[in-house]
Every structure is written in structure tokens, then in C-alpha cells.
Amino acid sequence: MSTSDRTWDVIVIGAGGSQAQAMLAASARGGDVSRWLAVDRAWRPETKATTEALGMTTTALDVLTSPQELRELLGSGRLVANLAGPYYRTGTVVLDAAIETGTDYLDICDDADVILPMFERTEAAEKAEVRALIGMGSSPGTTNVLIRAAVDYLGSAEDVDISWTVDVNDMTDAAARHFWHCFNIVDPDGTIHPAPSWEQLERKTVTFPGTVGTQEVIRLAHPEPITAPRFLPVTRCSNFGAITPIESLVVAWSLAFSVDAQRPRPDLAEVTDHAIDVFRTYRETRPATPRIGSGMQIDIHTDGNGLRFSAGADTEMAEATGVPAAAGIVLLLDGQTPNAGVFSPETLVPADFFTALRKVSRGGGGLELHRLVNGEQTERIRIRDLLSQTAATPA
Structure with missing residues (x-):
């Protein structure tokens, strides 16, 4: 499923959080983020200004109370990065919307109890040709x-x-x-x-x-x-x-x-x-x-x-988690992951991951x-x- 003509390269959910902010800064170090949309439930003025200074567009949305708006939003993006926890509440909600709209997906899910329910979406993701990389932070992730x-x-x-x-x-x-x-x-x-x-x-x-x-x-x-x-x-x-x-x-x-x-x-x-x-x-x-x-x-x-x-x-911790997430986004956008389904970072080629990590890391x-x-x-x-x-x- 081609998504190259969509408005946004990446839509970031929970973009105002500390780990998301570290991921956004790392991504901006690694390349052009002008086609990124940063979404948060309630922006703090200083965080909103910092995000826009990176070259991103910002908007507000509560993904748990606005399911239709979430689907409409994801339909305009190639990839959604879900950095809004707790994942036992948001994980399957955003993943289901991504599968429905044919949007690739990434998160930093560290809640063990939602991992198996997310893997249950594998067949649906494969049919929709959606690549969903879950747990792409520090631990899990790196x-x-x-x-x-x-x-x-x-x-x-x-x-x-x-x-x-x-x-x-x-x-x-x-x-x-x-x-x-x-x-x-x-x-x-x-x-x-x-x-x-x-x-x-x-x-x-x-x-x-x-x-x-x-x-x-x-x-x-x-x-x-x-x-x-x-x-x-x-x-x-x-x-x-x-x-x-x-x-x-x-x-x-x-x-x-x-x-x-x-x-x-x-x-x-x-x-x-x-x-x-x-x-x-x-x-x-x-x-x-x-x-x-x-x-x-x-x-x-x-x-x-x-x-x-x-x-x-x-x-x-925010830096340690956000930077690997930025590397995961690089790999998804460049097609260096399994073709479709729900998978965790064990499926990534380690050399590819560390090459991407060097692009976005401070060292x-x-x-x-x-x-x-x-x-x-x-x-x-x-x-x-x-x-x-x-x-x-x-x-």
C-alpha cells in the first residue's frame, strides 16, 4: 500500500512528553522534519514553542476520547510514532487506527501486559501491509x-x-x-x-x-x-x-x-x-x-x-529512550524492517540499527x-x- 502521497511523513502522538521531546530533537539532528506533525493532548507553551522551532507543525488531540479524529489524522501520514503512554491504555487504540488507515506504526511500549494483545494484530497488519514496530526505546528497544x-x-x-x-x-x-x-x-x-x-x-x-x-x-x-x-x-x-x-x-x-x-x-x-x-x-x-x-x-x-x-x-532516561525511537523511525521510513506485521526490535538487523542510531545520536x-x-x-x-x-x- 503506497502512502508516499500523504501529507505527513511522521505523525507523533504524545509529542509533548519528555521522551517524545528527546526523540524529536534527535530526529531533527538526523534529517528534515518539516513534514512531521507533533500531536499532544494539552501542549505546554514552552514545549510547543520548542517543537515548532525544530521545524514541525503542532496540533492538539486526545487519542482516547476522539477515535474518529484519530483515524482521520492517521490517514494523512505515512508513519505514526505513538509515544503516549501508558500503553496498556493507548497501545491497541493507536495500533488499530494505524492498521485501519494503512499507516506504519512505532511505539516505545514497555508494558508487558499489552504485548500479546498487540501481537494478536499481526494478521490484520499483514493484510493492510502495515509495518508495526513496538517497544523501540531503550529497554525494550536497544x-x-x-x-x-x-x-x-x-x-x-x-x-x-x-x-x-x-x-x-x-x-x-x-x-x-x-x-x-x-x-x-x-x-x-x-x-x-x-x-x-x-x-x-x-x-x-x-x-x-x-x-x-x-x-x-x-x-x-x-x-x-x-x-x-x-x-x-x-x-x-x-x-x-x-x-x-x-x-x-x-x-x-x-x-x-x-x-x-x-x-x-x-x-x-x-x-x-x-x-x-x-x-x-x-x-x-x-x-x-x-x-x-x-x-x-x-x-x-x-x-x-x-x-x-x-x-x-x-x-x-528521556534521552536514552528517545534516541533509539528516532533510529527506529529512520529504519521504518527507509524500509529496513520486515515487510509487514507486528514485530519487536529483535527483528532489526543490528548493524542497520546502529548505523541509524549514529545519524540521530549525540554520541x-x-x-x-x-x-x-x-x-x-x-x-x-x-x-x-x-x-x-x-x-x-x-x-
């Missing part, structure tokens, strides 16, 4: 591509173990809501579990590079444990994460447990809004401590033998790659050498 690169190199892997941390100063209201949602573990078959008690949390200790250092992380719901075994020769995938410092994790867990959607109550929405207010107040009034930054570690292995990616840096990042032997980190490997040996066509 993590998935790194797993693909490692598996291409190794041939297969029994286990993938993902660990990450986020600095409390990066926890916007939207990020806090998502983090709380992650306490509801989602099984591969879609079963959703209640938030565990503090004693029931599965914990482990991970040492990240740089300023992040050694941190305790807990098992959380995320898309990668569902998508990695779906698209790659991987048997199991786990996800552990945390907010640093540890006191912030305790505060976040206690509020998440108190407003767990799996223990419904009539006033849940109102109580959750109040809990967000409490967390925001905590974040803004807590005693100042040195910024820790964000950390990531991915072990791809069989019986402890394989590869380990690791990073630890002062990169803000840096501090990603390291080491060989893993009997569970221990050993010799360092150049990432360019790994990428040179990965597959040359999409999975």
Missing part, C-alpha cells in the same frame, strides 16, 4: 537489538538475563506509573500476577560500570521476556530492574503495592493519582544526594558461557561488551567486530 546481535554471533542461547537501574531524578509521573505497573509480573501466556509483598520480591545484586556501581535489582515485568523467545532462538529471558538509590525503590514498591490494579477497588484511579502526588513530593523534597545515573547489563548465555553487554552513565553512551565464561566477565570484545559477524537480513 536491549532487544543487542540480544539479537549476541544470538546471531553465538548461534543460540538458553538464557538472557537483563538488569537495569534508573535514577530517581528521572522518574517523571508517567515513568512512576509505568514502574509501578512492572510489579505485576506477566507470564509468557499473558497471566498477570498481583504485586508481591516486600518479602516475596525476587532480588539479586548486579555491579554496573561507571557511577552506577553495585545495586540491588528486583524481578519486574517487561516486554523482553515475552519477545526475545518469540523472535530468537532463546529459551528463557528474565528482567530485573530498580530505582536508585535503594530508598527510592522502597518508596516506589510501597505505593505500587497500595494501588495494585490486580486488587481492584472502586476509587482506584483517584487513589493512584494521589499516590503519584505522594511520590512526586518525595522525589522533590528528599535530601539531595549525588546523581547515580542509569545502568544496564545483559547476559546472553548457555550455562554461564556467552556474552555480556554493560553500561553505566549519567544519561537521562557517547559507554556501552561495553565482554565474553562471559562460567558466569564471570572476561576479555573485552569490540562491538564493531560483533556487528560485522551478525546476520545481514531481517529475522
Whole structure:
């Protein structure tokens, strides 16, 4: 289905959010964005001005309350980038509208419970010749591509173990809501579990590079444990994460447990809004401590033998998420993805992704790659050498 004659190259939903703003700035670094339309429910004046200064047109729309207007809007674009969470509310709504209008789709969906419902749209997307790339942020997103690169190199892997941390100063209201949602573990078959008690949390200790250092992380719901075994020769995938410092994790867990959607109550929405207010107040009034930054570690292995990616840096979460999304848009516009259907970043050619990432990135990042032997980190490997040996066509 040809969409080359449509008004807009890219329509960005939720364009006023912090991660979307980072994506827009990255996209403007990488090329012409004059045929981009930035959409938000309620623009802040300064954000609207910043977006228009990049050369984009802005408009206002609430995608959850205006379904017909959403479809009319998407019908005027080649690609819609949905950066409006939470995705358990917006994901299938915008994806369905994209499929109906024959518009390619991208999001940064990090809510595990909506991943399987989105994959259920695969046949409809294929019939409509729509390419839908979901979870194209940092984690999920870059993590998935790194797993693909490692598996291409190794041939297969029994286990993938993902660990990450986020600095409390990066926890916007939207990020806090998502983090709380992650306490509801989602099984591969879609079963959703209640938030565990503090004693029931599965914990482990991970040492990240740089300023992040050694941190305790807990098992959380995320898309990668569902998508990695779906698209790659991987048997199991786990996800552990945390907010640093540890006191912030305790505060976040206690509020998440108190407003767990799996223990419904009539006033849940109102109580959750109040809990967000409490967390925001905590974040803004807590005693100042040195910024820790964000950390990531991915072990791809069989019986402890394989590869380990690791990073630890002062990169803000919005930048870490927005820039890979901009790279994903480059790949979709250039046709460097599977032809049609709903797919996650494991299907991208790693070398193509990192080429696109260089077009939109400020540079840096501090990603390291080491060989893993009997569970221990050993010799360092150049990432360019790994990428040179990965597959040359999409999975």
C-alpha cells in the first residue's frame, strides 16, 4: 500500500512528553522534519514553542476520547510514532487506527501486559501491509537489538538475563506509573500476577560500570521476556530492574503495592493519582544526594558461557529512550524492517540499527561488551567486530 502521497511523513502522538521531546530533537539532528506533525493532548507553551522551532507543525488531540479524529489524522501520514503512554491504555487504540488507515506504526511500549494483545494484530497488519514496530526505546528497544546481535554471533542461547537501574531524578509521573505497573509480573501466556509483598520480591545484586556501581535489582515485568523467545532462538529471558538509590525503590514498591490494579477497588484511579502526588513530593523534597545515573547489563548465555553487554552513565532516561525511537523511525521510513506485521526490535538487523542510531545520536553512551565464561566477565570484545559477524537480513 503506497502512502508516499500523504501529507505527513511522521505523525507523533504524545509529542509533548519528555521522551517524545528527546526523540524529536534527535530526529531533527538526523534529517528534515518539516513534514512531521507533533500531536499532544494539552501542549505546554514552552514545549510547543520548542517543537515548532525544530521545524514541525503542532496540533492538539486526545487519542482516547476522539477515535474518529484519530483515524482521520492517521490517514494523512505515512508513519505514526505513538509515544503516549501508558500503553496498556493507548497501545491497541493507536495500533488499530494505524492498521485501519494503512499507516506504519512505532511505539516505545514497555508494558508487558499489552504485548500479546498487540501481537494478536499481526494478521490484520499483514493484510493492510502495515509495518508495526513496538517497544523501540531503550529497554525494550536497544536491549532487544543487542540480544539479537549476541544470538546471531553465538548461534543460540538458553538464557538472557537483563538488569537495569534508573535514577530517581528521572522518574517523571508517567515513568512512576509505568514502574509501578512492572510489579505485576506477566507470564509468557499473558497471566498477570498481583504485586508481591516486600518479602516475596525476587532480588539479586548486579555491579554496573561507571557511577552506577553495585545495586540491588528486583524481578519486574517487561516486554523482553515475552519477545526475545518469540523472535530468537532463546529459551528463557528474565528482567530485573530498580530505582536508585535503594530508598527510592522502597518508596516506589510501597505505593505500587497500595494501588495494585490486580486488587481492584472502586476509587482506584483517584487513589493512584494521589499516590503519584505522594511520590512526586518525595522525589522533590528528599535530601539531595549525588546523581547515580542509569545502568544496564545483559547476559546472553548457555550455562554461564556467552556474552555480556554493560553500561553505566549519567544519561537521562528521556534521552536514552528517545534516541533509539528516532533510529527506529529512520529504519521504518527507509524500509529496513520486515515487510509487514507486528514485530519487536529483535527483528532489526543490528548493524542497520546502529548505523541509524549514529545519524540521530549525540554520541557517547559507554556501552561495553565482554565474553562471559562460567558466569564471570572476561576479555573485552569490540562491538564493531560483533556487528560485522551478525546476520545481514531481517529475522
